[in-house]
Every structure is written in structure tokens, then in C-alpha cells.
Amino acid sequence: MNKPLLAVLSSLALAGVGAAPAVAAPQAKAPRATVDFAGTVSLSNCSGSVIRFPNSADSDPALVMTNGHCLETGFPSPGEVITGQSSSRSFGLLNSSGSRIATLRANQVVYSTMTDTDVTIYRLTTTYAQIKSSYGINALTVSDSHPVAGTSIKVVSGYWKRTYSCSIDGFVYRLKEGDWTWKDSVRYTSSCNTIGGTSGSPVIDTASGKVVAVNNTGNEDGETCTENNPCEVDESGKVTVRQGINYAEETYTIPACFTTGNKLNLDASGCTLPKP
CATH class of the missing domain: 2.40.10 (Thrombin, subunit H)
Incomplete structure (x- = not known):
């Protein structure tokens, strides 16, 4: 886990004149959200x-x-x-x-x-x-849609007042760390080298500005499935260790569990969060 620290994240086609061929105007890039520390x-x-x-x-x-x-x-x-x-x-x-x-x-x-x-x-x-x-x-x-591999993201740490930029590399069937197991976790590309204190940082889609995950861990020492050294487990049970790679947990399932007044209802339609 990036665990708490004890001391120390319109395009238009333009018609040419006469016999000149039609020329496509440059595609305008979709506006991107401003991702900073606000909030x-x-x-x-x-x-x-x-x-x-x-x-x-x-x-x-x-x-x-x-x-x-x-x-x-x-x-x-x-x-x-x-x-x-x-x-x-x-x-x-x-x-x-x-x-x-x-x-x-x-x-x-x-x-x-x-x-x-x-x-x-x-x-x-x-x-x-x-x-x-x-x-x-x-x-x-918080987005209510499953994140997409290849999406450009930022991990914004309020503890460190630091932002990490990378992409979603893929998804992990099961991520195991010590006694805990997480499902369908987000794996970052290597440039999101998050550290202790970044735990809980929002993972923000840079295009939409919405939260798609919550940052939580990374394999620090290359160990297998120990605390601070999570391992990936696929559907067949194969274990993969990626030292230096960091992870987050998806949040798209959370909105379905909150109803009018921001009240938690774990029995609400579509809510799949674990229950007590």
C-alpha cells in the first residue's frame, strides 16, 4: 500500500475553387479538463x-x-x-x-x-x-462508468501537494497484498511512481475531469503478495509481480450505492459494494 507515513503525491470540409480538390479543415482538439489541486x-x-x-x-x-x-x-x-x-x-x-x-x-x-x-x-x-x-x-x-485502458490520468496527492501523470495500463483481475484481495484494480503505466502518503489520492481522467479510481498501492521491493508488494493474480491463478508499478481501485461502482441526500443504501439497485 502507499500506506500512511510515519515521517517523510466542427470540423468543416473546405471546398476549393474550380478544379481544386476539397481540403479538410484541421480537426479541433476536444477540450481537456483542468486538473489541479482544487477539491x-x-x-x-x-x-x-x-x-x-x-x-x-x-x-x-x-x-x-x-x-x-x-x-x-x-x-x-x-x-x-x-x-x-x-x-x-x-x-x-x-x-x-x-x-x-x-x-x-x-x-x-x-x-x-x-x-x-x-x-x-x-x-x-x-x-x-x-x-x-x-x-x-x-x-x-465520481464517474459512474468503468474506466478505459489507455486513458490519460493524473493522481493528485493532497498530502504531498504533488501530481503524477500517466495512463491506465490495464486492469488486474485480482490484486493481492498481504491478507487483502482487491478486484478489477487499475494498473498505471510506470510514470505514476506514487509513494507513501499518496494513498487515497483521486485518480482523475484528464479529458473529463472526473474521478475514475482511488490510488492505493504499489510493489516496492519485488516481493510476492506481501504488504507493500502486491501481486497480480489472473483468472487461472497465475501470479505476476511488477516491481515499481503502482495501482488504484476503481470507483465507478460507488455512485449506485448512494441515493437522495447522499445517503448510503447498499441494497440499492446496481450497488455491488461489499456489505457488512
């Missing part, structure tokens, strides 16, 4: 982001997403799912340049697990509208 947060030991879902309302209590292994009460055990746990954790809200402009506070761990995925979602004491009005910051939207 990311720093935790005491990890990174995270203020998130919303496609059906979230401005009046809803805002949510913060980070990793399951960044939970303040310790790593959830394999098979453990935590919901509705009281919390008073604080987060440093960053602006576009990475400056801390406010402290946000949680009142609940809405959901946390390290089973199948590695995610914690906190509910804040403030709404999206209040954060926008007070600090000019919009939440990042």
Missing part, C-alpha cells in the same frame, strides 16, 4: 478528495473519499465492512495551487472497507453549497 484534501497520513456523485445535490452534506487503509481507527480486517461509524476527523482543503485554505470536519465514516476495494468515505459537517460559497471550491465528480 483535494490532506489527511494526517494520507491524501483524499471532496467528492460528489452524478445525482448529488448542492444542498447535500459533502463527502470525502480516501482509502480503507487510511481509516483513523486502523486497517479494516479482510471481510470487514464499516458503516455509520462516528468520526470527528479533520481534512485540509486545498485550492487549485495546492494551498490549504480551510479545515473541513467529518461527523461520520459512511463506508469503509479493504475487501474487494480499498475505500473510506466520510460525511462532512458542511454541504457542497457551503464549501463553494465560503471557499470557491467545487467537489470532484
